[in-house]
Amino acid sequence: MIKTPSILVVDDEPNNFDVIETFLSNEDYTLYYASNGNDAIASLENEAPDLILLDVMMPELDGLEVCRQIKDRQKWKAIPIIMVTALNSKEDLANCLESGADDFIGKPVNSVELKARIKSMLRMKTQYDEIQKFSILQRNTINTLAKNMDELTGNIAISLSHELNTPLNGVVGILQILKTDFDKFDHDEMSELLGLALFSADRLVDLTKRFLLYLQLELSGTTNDSILPQESVFSLSIVELIAQRCAKNYDRIEDIIFDIEEAEIAIAENYLLTILSELIDNAFKFSVKGSPVTISSRIQNHQLHIIIHDGGKGMTPEQISKIGTLIQFERETYSQQGVGIGLKLVKMIIKKVNGVLEIKSIYRQETKVMISLPIITL
Structure with a gap:
């Protein structure tokens, strides 16, 4: 019928x-x-x-x-x-x-x-x-x-x-x-x-x-071949370029704060750019204009530790646990729509280079994304 x-x-x-x-x-x-x-x-x-x-x-x-x-x-x-x-x-x-x-x-x-x-x-x-x-x-x-x-x-x-x-x-x-x-x-x-x-x-x-x-x-992931056996430079100029491009989309150039220590890291440049673009864009997307978005990095124990911090809507422990399942979490505006693939990509890339991804968040207050990537040592 x-x-x-x-x-x-x-x-x-x-x-x-x-x-x-x-x-x-x-x-x-x-x-x-x-x-x-x-x-x-x-x-x-x-x-x-x-x-x-x-x-x-x-x-x-x-x-x-x-x-x-x-x-x-x-x-x-x-x-x-x-x-x-x-x-x-x-x-x-x-x-x-x-x-x-x-x-x-x-x-x-x-x-x-x-x-x-x-x-x-x-x-x-x-x-x-x-x-x-x-x-x-x-x-x-x-x-x-x-x-x-x-x-x-x-x-x-x-x-x-x-x-x-x-x-x-x-x-x-x-x-x-x-x-x-x-x-x-x-x-x-x-x-x-x-x-x-x-x-x-x-x-x-x-x-x-x-x-x-x-x-x-x-x-x-179904083969023994790695697609990420390269290296790149994590520098202030690269971070500034990506952050300013993301901030411009939300009219928030004045909200960026940098505190960068540079390093050569064991990850292909295009995958580093993907990680930074996804996480920095999310920081602006899910926080309000006028609140700071801080991007910092430090070298410790042969790892580059990158932190992206925003004072936005935050995530619940349940939402953090489901990162990687392509689930869209609650959206408050139409501009926050997406297929839910961004954090999944970040998680997959970091895992392939033996890095670590950690997210700490207070719901409706802040989110701090911490990444640890292996550096190139001579």
Whole structure:
């Protein structure tokens, strides 16, 4: 039996719902209505819509905040959201994308465009649901072969498809706008839109590279060959370069503190850069602007001890114990989304060079990541 697609329409103006209902009267959809953001979020506890049409301009809880709250919840984040807005500046578009919206449509709503965008999003949702079904089948099969792979495989299958779709939707959405309204944008606006598309594309490339590195490290564990028999220099200039690049993404250049002792260490340079990039980015991502992020290092007992300390959200002992299982811990903002692979990569690389990784954290107060790497001795 084929399930009729359901659509939740969120708008503080009942007349707008009547318009959408009229536009879709010949389509086989089940429509629900919520007059404000709080009611919309509450309704998701009982209803599971296949799509949400969400008005941006609403009192109290606006559409952008509603979108963020929905996308921050694991059980709801796969629901496609089309933002309905009378706003049309490039800043408004950027805000919609940043909030996690999958698509958007301008007011006054055009019937043909509305139907086309709904069909496109529902088709994407159907594909996602098929991936979910396949992942369940895959997980059950793997459980019979190796029980200890259950948690790892399940989280890869469930989260990776969504994390690939998020930046991909950003690229496709902007290209659709440029194709439809090409003549309406001046040079600066078009440059801004292409910049947003490039940002999403870079995110997609970065995720792909990290996942391929993860697979490379996993496969190398099944052979006697090591892929890390090299050396590199841990220097202030390298740390500054990575830290400033990460801090710039969060507008936090002033928050960096360095206390570096340099050394030659037994690890390939590209893997050292991966470790530093992942840990320093996390320090900024999960702490607030204005709080210091300290990066220090000391040589002791033929080891280089690196410490990255932040005064951010911290981790619970249970979360620390699960590092390496590709589980996403609680996220408070859309910018903290990820596939949960970063700390797993760090842990795998450090293990391969006979290093040590230790994390000490006070929940909601601070996190201190300590790495010990073997130095090159003459």
